[in-house]
Amino acid sequence: MQVLNFETDQQRFPRNGDHPVPETATWRCNLAALSQRRNVLFTANGANIYVWIPKGSGQLLGSQPEMIIHPVMKEPDAQGYLDPSKPHTINHIIVDDLGVDEVLLLATDSGNVTGYNVESIFSAINRCVKFQHTRPFDGVEVKPFFAENVDLSAWGLATHKFARLIAVSSNTGIITVFAFAMVDEASENENMSDSSESSGAPDTNESGNIWLSINSPAQLNQLKKQMPNHRRRNLRLHYTGHKHNIPCVSFANFDLDPNGTWMVSTDIFNRVIVWSIWDELGPLRLTVFGARGNTDAQRGWFVLPVDPRRVQRHRFKIDACGCELEEDEIHGRTIFDVSGMNEHLTDWSPIMGLQTSKPPVICQPLPDDVFSPDCLVNPRSASKFSSVEHNTHSFAERSTGYSADVSSNSDSGSSASVDSESDKIDSGNTEVPVVTVTLCERELEGSYPFHPHNPRFFPVLHFSEHNITLASYPLDYDLNITAQSPLRFIRREGGLIHDSCDRMNMIKYIPEAGIVVAASQKGRVAIITLTWQEEIGHSFRIDWILPFNSQEPYPRVPLMGLAVSPMPGFEIPPDIPCIPRDVNPKEWLQFDYRLLNPEIDGSSDSAPSENNLDSTSIPNTKSPSAGQSDLVSSINASGPQSRKFYPTMQPKEEEEEDDDDPIFTIPELHAHASRAYQPHEDWHGWHPSRHYRLLLLFYNHSVMSYEFWHAWQN
Numbered sequence: 001m002q003v004l005n006f007e008t009d010q011q012r013f014p015r016n017g018d019h020p021v022p023e024t025a026t027w028r029c030n031l032a033a034l035s036q037r038r039n040v041l042f043t044a045n046g047a048n049i050y051v052w053i054p055k056g057s058g059q060l061l062g063s064q065p066e067m068i069i070h071p072v073m074k075e076p077d078a079q080g081y082l083d084p085s086k087p088h089t090i091n092h093i094i095v096d097d098l099g100v101d102e103v104l105l106l107a108t109d110s111g112n113v114t115g116y117n118v119e120s121i122f123s124a125i126n127r128c129v130k131f132q133h134t135r136p137f138d139g140v141e142v143k144p145f146f147a148e149n150v151d152l153s154a155w156g157l158a159t160h161k162f163a164r165l166i167a168v169s170s171n172t173g174i175i176t177v178f179a180f181a182m183v184d185e186a187s188e189n190e191n192m193s194d195s196s197e198s199s200g201a202p203d204t205n206e207s208g209n210i211w212l213s214i215n216s217p218a219q220l221n222q223l224k225k226q227m228p229n230h231r232r233r234n235l236r237l238h239y240t241g242h243k244h245n246i247p248c249v250s251f252a253n254f255d256l257d258p259n260g261t262w263m264v265s266t267d268i269f270n271r272v273i274v275w276s277i278w279d280e281l282g283p284l285r286l287t288v289f290g291a292r293g294n295t296d297a298q299r300g301w302f303v304l305p306v307d308p309r310r311v312q313r314h315r316f317k318i319d320a321c322g323c324e325l326e327e328d329e330i331h332g333r334t335i336f337d338v339s340g341m342n343e344h345l346t347d348w349s350p351i352m353g354l355q356t357s358k359p360p361v362i363c364q365p366l367p368d369d370v371f372s373p374d375c376l377v378n379p380r381s382a383s384k385f386s387s388v389e390h391n392t393h394s395f396a397e398r399s400t401g402y403s404a405d406v407s408s409n410s411d412s413g414s415s416a417s418v419d420s421e422s423d424k425i426d427s428g429n430t431e432v433p434v435v436t437v438t439l440c441e442r443e444l445e446g447s448y449p450f451h452p453h454n455p456r457f458f459p460v461l462h463f464s465e466h467n468i469t470l471a472s473y474p475l476d477y478d479l480n481i482t483a484q485s486p487l488r489f490i491r492r493e494g495g496l497i498h499d500s501c502d503r504m505n506m507i508k509y510i511p512e513a514g515i516v517v518a519a520s521q522k523g524r525v526a527i528i529t530l531t532w533q534e535e536i537g538h539s540f541r542i543d544w545i546l547p548f549n550s551q552e553p554y555p556r557v558p559l560m561g562l563a564v565s566p567m568p569g570f571e572i573p574p575d576i577p578c579i580p581r582d583v584n585p586k587e588w589l590q591f592d593y594r595l596l597n598p599e600i601d602g603s604s605d606s607a608p609s610e611n612n613l614d615s616t617s618i619p620n621t622k623s624p625s626a627g628q629s630d631l632v633s634s635i636n637a638s639g640p641q642s643r644k645f646y647p648t649m650q651p652k653e654e655e656e657e658d659d660d661d662p663i664f665t666i667p668e669l670h671a672h673a674s675r676a677y678q679p680h681e682d683w684h685g686w687h688p689s690r691h692y693r694l695l696l697l698f699y700n701h702s703v704m705s706y707e708f709w710h711a712w713q714n
Contacts, residue, residue, distance in 0.1 A: 001544050004705040005058030006551065012063050012701050019063040022050055024560055024699050029092040029155060029247065030506040032561025032697045036572045037102050038122045041563060043697060044090035044106060051121060059693055059705040066125050069139030071106055071114045074149040078110035081153035081171055088112065091154060097161040100575040107154035113168050115146030150176050156249035162667035163260025169246035175265055177277060179235040182666050211236035220281060230666060239275055241283040242267045247505065252305040252458050254511055258671035266300035270464055274457060274474060289462040289469040298464040301505040305458040310514040311532045320533035322541040333478035341542050342486055348545040451537055452476040459538040463504040463518060472537040481539050487524040501558040508564040510692065513710065517694060521558050525696060547704055555698040567691040567707060570683055576673050
């Protein structure tokens, strides 16, 4: 983790400056988001979206945005909830993928939800530059692809890339899922075999979408009979089960669940609901997360399923959790308390304003890797992890006892692990033999009681006001790993922040790196590594707490938002533009693809250099057979090697279909293609991983920026 810059409020907006200070709304969720494909930052200021281009090695923002967008409201006369005088104040923004497009979504206090195509915004900025318009550019020419209203103050936002879904939660206690049509009905009737699916987001000039509303179980059952594989209509589905405000909703947004079957949500009473959205409009499982015994009355603020493959695998529990476990069992639930994980961290203090022994340096040079090979913050911390297990192994052995390649193909099974003493480890050799552990296929011994044979769901990470909880198997076993109050602190001097800001409501998940960035609005940020250890299963460990204590003085005001994206030069390349339809899944698939937005300035150099994917890129894997079989997905280096997720969206009438001729859904085709699509990027061969930047934006408009990456070898 390397400090890039601290841009103060006075540096950005000096008192005698010419640029007006943007409005900042109070007591909201995350109001900042970065594009993963372009060097563009979005901030929500009042009812407007400010578009910034971070500049230079310090990722400077300055005082002048590139563009100001005044979002289109579906219901311009809708009333506000928190502040009736400013009904369209933005509560939350996200940038994420929808189909092959990257989109910006915003939710307002009036219940309006609007979506823009990021590439359209980027192209509009380039046009304004070309014609020498005056900054900040007027975003009136940028048209939304999505504009809807969910009746009352909207908060939670989520997308599902492959299934083309948008989920919105509101203070009505209802979650609304917008499912975009993926097949052009006209071309379907004409049997145009060479047609392709839509990108997921409709034409960016089209915001008047027509939705087929699904409100009852009967309507949902009829939907499943009519459209088992390809959606020909835009659907609006309503899910009820929460009794209170819902600040967060999330999908299992990765290729293990391509059809968007699974959704989780949390309300302010800390209740967590798992939904199977194509089966029921009500909850599949309701539980409560929190501290040991769930006795504290905390509010739930964020919850997300995590990809079980994208984890660091460890030999020892203490490395996976960062501390010795405290085990307890309350009301039949096993609780692993890992609250002591903060004790091994350096350069932080539970009391803001209390200096450590390190000198106060604004841009302190830090180690080149965010996590050292031994998975500790730094080598000198190893002495704090004394245990019987560690005394039997040298430091060099532990540093090479596993391999975690977060950028490898998930189907390749290339992530390495070492699980037996018979494995030969040469501390001077970076190559580690691949040893696969399949919990689903071996006899479970008494020492490993926590892993069900066929887990039906993904690990779920939950954030309340103060606590972080991970449920490895939320549908199968009451096992929680909890860190109590890892970010709570006392401000010893100046800048008193109201206790209402002491809540972890700003979360950014980076699946590729197996990292979660979580922030309390009171001003502290945790860099969390997702881990796996054979006895306890999935876990997590805090590796850094920001801002560093050596960065004093830092802002004494709440966080407005956090944003994470690849550094310039490491942007995620464009997705596959065309997903073929009507392809026999038994044949090898070959995709032809093209660039949607080629740039003259060479900014699309990270796009693929070949014109075709090799025909062996897509394995001949069977899709779920109609009505009963599961989507079986390989899981490498995280424990279970095969895991079943169900149900499928196939009607019962097709149960007798020949298994030799399975039908792939369009989301499944897209997921398979994305998994196999590994374009060459310029940084390959020069860096061990993609470099990321983290921007912390405070209410007084000061900005702290960081860069991080890992040094794991393939």
